[in-house]
Amino acid sequence: MILLNKFPLRLRLTILTTVVLTTICVLLTTSSVFTAQKMYAVPAEDYNFNTTLSNLSKEPPATDRINNNFTYASVAYMFIMIVLGTAASYFVAGKTLKPVADLTKRIETIDENKLFQRLEGFDTNDEVARLAASFNHMILKLEKSFNHQKQFAANAAHELKTPLAGIIANIEVLQLDKNPSVQEYKEVLDDTLTNAQRLSTLVYDLLKMNNAINADICESFDAKDMFEDIILALSENSKVKNVLIKNNISDIMLFGEKVLLQRAFFNLVQNAVKYNKLNEEVVVTAAQNDDFVTVNIKDNGIGIPEEELESIFEPFYRIDTSRSRELGGSGLGLSIAKTIIEKHNGEILFESEVDVFTKVTVILPKN
Ligand code: ATP
Ligand code: MG
Numbered sequence: 001m002i003l004l005n006k007f008p009l010r011l012r013l014t015i016l017t018t019v020v021l022t023t024i025c026v027l028l029t030t031s032s033v034f035t036a037q038k039m040y041a042v043p044a045e046d047y048n049f050n051t052t053l054s055n056l057s058k059e060p061p062a063t064d065r066i067n068n069n070f071t072y073a074s075v076a077y078m079f080i081m082i083v084l085g086t087a088a089s090y091f092v093a094g095k096t097l098k099p100v101a102d103l104t105k106r107i108e109t110i111d112e113n114k115l116f117q118r119l120e121g122f123d124t125n126d127e128v129a130r131l132a133a134s135f136n137h138m139i140l141k142l143e144k145s146f147n148h149q150k151q152f153a154a155n156a157a158h159e160l161k162t163p164l165a166g167i168i169a170n171i172e173v174l175q176l177d178k179n180p181s182v183q184e185y186k187e188v189l190d191d192t193l194t195n196a197q198r199l200s201t202l203v204y205d206l207l208k209m210n211n212a213i214n215a216d217i218c219e220s221f222d223a224k225d226m227f228e229d230i231i232l233a234l235s236e237n238s239k240v241k242n243v244l245i246k247n248n249i250s251d252i253m254l255f256g257e258k259v260l261l262q263r264a265f266f267n268l269v270q271n272a273v274k275y276n277k278l279n280e281e282v283v284v285t286a287a288q289n290d291d292f293v294t295v296n297i298k299d300n301g302i303g304i305p306e307e308e309l310e311s312i313f314e315p316f317y318r319i320d321t322s323r324s325r326e327l328g329g330s331g332l333g334l335s336i337a338k339t340i341i342e343k344h345n346g347e348i349l350f351e352s353e354v355d356v357f358t359k360v361t362v363i364l365p366k367n
Helices: 009-039 062-108 127-176 182-210 223-233 235-241 258-274 321-327 333-343
Strands: 219-222 244-247 253-256 281-288 292-299 347-353 357-365
Touching: 009 062, 062 127, 127 182, 182 333, 219 223, 223 235, 223 244, 223 253, 223 258, 235 258, 244 258, 253 258, 253 292, 253 357, 258 281, 258 292, 258 333, 258 357, 333 347
Parallel strands: 244 281
Antiparallel strands: 219 253, 281 292, 292 357, 347 357
């Protein structure tokens, strides 16, 4: 059987059919020869072998001759039937497997540059049609993921290009100046530092998105304290917009990699401040049951249109690119937050009404 697996399917089907056919033919021929011999056998008393020597020279009785002829003819027909049957099964197997051969040929023409192609024309309601449908489904997912990767690489390159271009331009301007003053050196250095810091943050963010969570350093920590730290870190931003951040959490513990979760919640509160209106507030609340902790961050800001709610988690996605660029940021905040929450087996949900509010709900398992 293992040896059979090495042959093409068409040959395997033919060999198996031939084995079955041969067995049936041999059994059928044997049984009919046996039955014929029994039916036409000469009774023992009519044919005495031990009589005289002269009997030996005599021809065997007619019934024996008929029996022998019948046996030879049966065996000959059996072989002819086996050969014809084998040829027919080879032909039929080829016909049956033709759609599979067509499918294989068509699949072979699809490479990474033709992921948009689909297998069409397999409309029968059989296994081959189902295989073609599954293949189309798989290729659609591959195409999406491939485009996603391409888009991600293009966006990452674009984000990295801007600070690099800034650094290069500053240095070139300084080189053109024959006698730069100390002040000019200082300005270029300051600018270069800002750009280098932006590059460093971007690289750090990109790496963080791919890091696996380290179970060894997971711990329980107080949610209220963590949000106090976040509010302190964002005090400059909130002061500029006169946004008040209310930390209404008490007695709730979170479990996980603290640095990562703090980073995720920081991004969410940062957005709540950044996309809020002037003189408004951000309210942070939390609740828990036996298994989960639910944290809510609500702002009264510009809101998110419903059709954008799915896309905002994509890396580098910003709703209104020019507006978001004015506010700074690279569009990685939410995708990092989502990645971190999901790595902790949690969930992140958005509810929003344009110009009214945005409420983020984070659900985390207790351990
Ligand atoms: P970064 O976080 O990298 O500094 P960003 O804030 O533009 O940049 P994300 O945090 O990923 O990127 O958010 C993606 C987009 O979702 C934002 O550009 C913004 O348009 C929208 N968004 C996110 N949070 C809010 C919110 N609370 N209110 C309104 N819009 C939001
Ligand atoms: Mg953000």
